[in-house]
Amino acid sequence: AQSVAQPEDQVNVAEGNPLTVKCTYSVSGNPYLFWYVQYPNRGLQFLLKYITGDNLVKGSYGFEAEFNKSQTSFHLKKPSALVSDSALYFCAVRDSSYKLIFGSGTRLLVRP
């Protein structure tokens, strides 16, 4: 069965510092991986996806993610965090029936 794991409930980082939000996956076949962000009382906003190709994926709002097949990871990164990046982040994998399977989410807190 396909699954994703987000090992950190919360990540704290100072504004201007780099941030990483971790995600590992378990799939059969080639993984289709996604990152979404959720602000309070809002739906999910798409950040980026990995289907195939370059292991470093560029996304919205300056975010990027690094796909690592050997470590089955898809970590979300940003070189310089903003206070406005504080939100809930979800990693997801698409299964063979095209439904998304989400991780439990990681709360990112960027302090000024």
Added chain:
Amino acid sequence: DAGVTQSPTHLIKTRGQQVTLRCSPKSGHDTVSWYQQALGQGPQFIFQYYEEEERQRGNFPDRFSGHQFPNYSSELNVNALLLGDSALYLCASKAISGYTFGSGTRLTVV
């Protein structure tokens, strides 16, 4: 170009009642999926509709049912509401380019 639109935004229902949530997909998107997001958890897949038929279903009881109309819009119906049905219900529409989510309907069962 309008994104995914969901209505209502908030809803309060009593245990045992029935509720209908609505979703209009993004223009050009023909596949609609529904997800339940309980407080503090990631979204859980309920079901997916394509060509007016339920194509996939997650681990949800038959109290959860849906419908897709010829214009691709969709409804989620929940019967005999339980307190545990309180959640944010998200609709997502899909095209080749990817998935777009609506802002959700916050359902509170009291």
